[in-house]
Amino acid sequence: MISRWTTAVLDTALAGGWAVARSPEGFLFDDNGALFPREWLKRQDLSILAEHGIGHLDGEPVYLLELHSLLDIPGCNWKGLRAFMLEDDHTLYKVLGYAAQIGTWAREHRFCGSCGKRMGQIPLERAMYCDACELRHYPRISPSMIVLITRGDEVLLARSPRFVPGVYSTLAGFAEPGESAEDCLVREVREEVSIEVKNIQYMGSQCWPFPHSMMLGFHAEYAGGDIVPQEDEIEDAQWFNIHDLPPLPASRSIARYLIDLYVARRLGHAEPVLPG
Ligand SMILES: NC(=O)C1=CN([C@@H]2O[C@H](COP(=O)(O)OP(=O)(O)OC[C@H]3O[C@@H](n4cnc5c(N)ncnc54)[C@H](O)[C@@H]3O)[C@@H](O)[C@H]2O)C=CC1
Ligand SMILES: [Mg+2]
Numbered sequence: 001m002i003s004r005w006t007t008a009v010l011d012t013a014l015a016g017g018w019a020v021a022r023s024p025e026g027f028l029f030d031d032n033g034a035l036f037p038r039e040w041l042k043r044q045d046l047s048i049l050a051e052h053g054i055g056h057l058d059g060e061p062v063y064l065l066e067l068h069s070l071l072d073i074p075g076c077n078w079k080g081l082r083a084f085m086l087e088d089d090h091t092l093y094k095v096l097g098y099a100a101q102i103g104t105w106a107r108e109h110r111f112c113g114s115c116g117k118r119m120g121q122i123p124l125e126r127a128m129y130c131d132a133c134e135l136r137h138y139p140r141i142s143p144s145m146i147v148l149i150t151r152g153d154e155v156l157l158a159r160s161p162r163f164v165p166g167v168y169s170t171l172a173g174f175a176e177p178g179e180s181a182e183d184c185l186v187r188e189v190r191e192e193v194s195i196e197v198k199n200i201q202y203m204g205s206q207c208w209p210f211p212h213s214m215m216l217g218f219h220a221e222y223a224g225g226d227i228v229p230q231e232d233e234i235e236d237a238q239w240f241n242i243h244d245l246p247p248l249p250a251s252r253s254i255a256r257y258l259i260d261l262y263v264a265r266r267l268g269h270a271e272p273v274l275p276g
């Protein structure tokens with residue numbers, strides 16, 4: 001299938017195209033969605049922090065207007081990226097997920113982390129540049145491990161206090177300097193539930209733009225120990241039988257994919273597809 005959306009670095013000096021506007025309250029939208037004619041949007045009284053050309057949707061250029069603050073525009077409203085993720089328009093979610101990551105980076109990289117001077121965009125490269133230090137700052141991506149641990153017909157699922165009430169998910173955590181993906185996985189599992197795992201298998205990856213994780217998904221088998229939930233981080237962790245699962249994460253998440261895939265294989269059902 002040809003993808004309707006491709007990322008690209010576009011020249012902001014060119015006129016025309018579509019634009020999305022992002023403020024600390026989320027993306028601007030109206031009855032037609034979250035893409036607006038760019039020239040119309042720029043005629044509104046927006047406080048623009050940065051503008052980036054981010055790609056092509058159905059061949060048309062798309063730009064991001066990252067704003068200092070939101071503005072009331074009649075007929076329009078603001079909505080967070082998570083709300084767009086839960087809707088049916090997967091392509092729009094991909095556009096906005098990418099825009100959110102570029103917007104976060106643009107917002108947090110206006111000044112050089114080395115000398116503190118204002119940086120500028122490099123034409124046709126997704127990088128901010130400090131003239132004084134000759135340093136380039138690229139968008140930040142944070143590798144994170146996510147793992148489904150199983151023991152026959154049972155899967156280990158846990159709750160963070162940040163989750164929606166009742167929902168249980170797979171274990172996850174950010175990689176630290178000096179670690180391989182497998183080192184990180186073993187450390188996170190020990191920290192969060194105090195058990196040991198074996199037969200670690202890579203299952204697939206997913207961009208998770210909240211705010212800039214790259215999820216590396218694994219399956220692992222239980223090897224030993226009793227569950228001891230990590231204080232403050234893990235509210236509860238349990239072995240659940242695949243025939244009696246609790247409420248699970250959103251279907252677009254790799255967490256849900258890892259669970260659904262294991263259950264499908266165990267029961268001989270058709271396998272799910274990992275959402276991009
Ligand atoms: N797509 C999916 O299915 C899922 C995605 N996730 C994502 O995975 C990521 C990691 O999961 P958590 O359990 O929250 O991580 P975690 O177990 O490492 O704990 C979070 C803590 O890590 C530290 N931290 C925050 N940002 C960091 C960074 N960039 N690098 C290193 N440490 C950092 C902070 O102290 C934070 O409180 C999060 O972005 C989360 O949203 C988590 C579960 C499911
Ligand atoms: Mg975690």
Ligand SMILES: [Zn+2]
Binds near residue numbers: 112114132
């Ligand atoms: Zn500098």
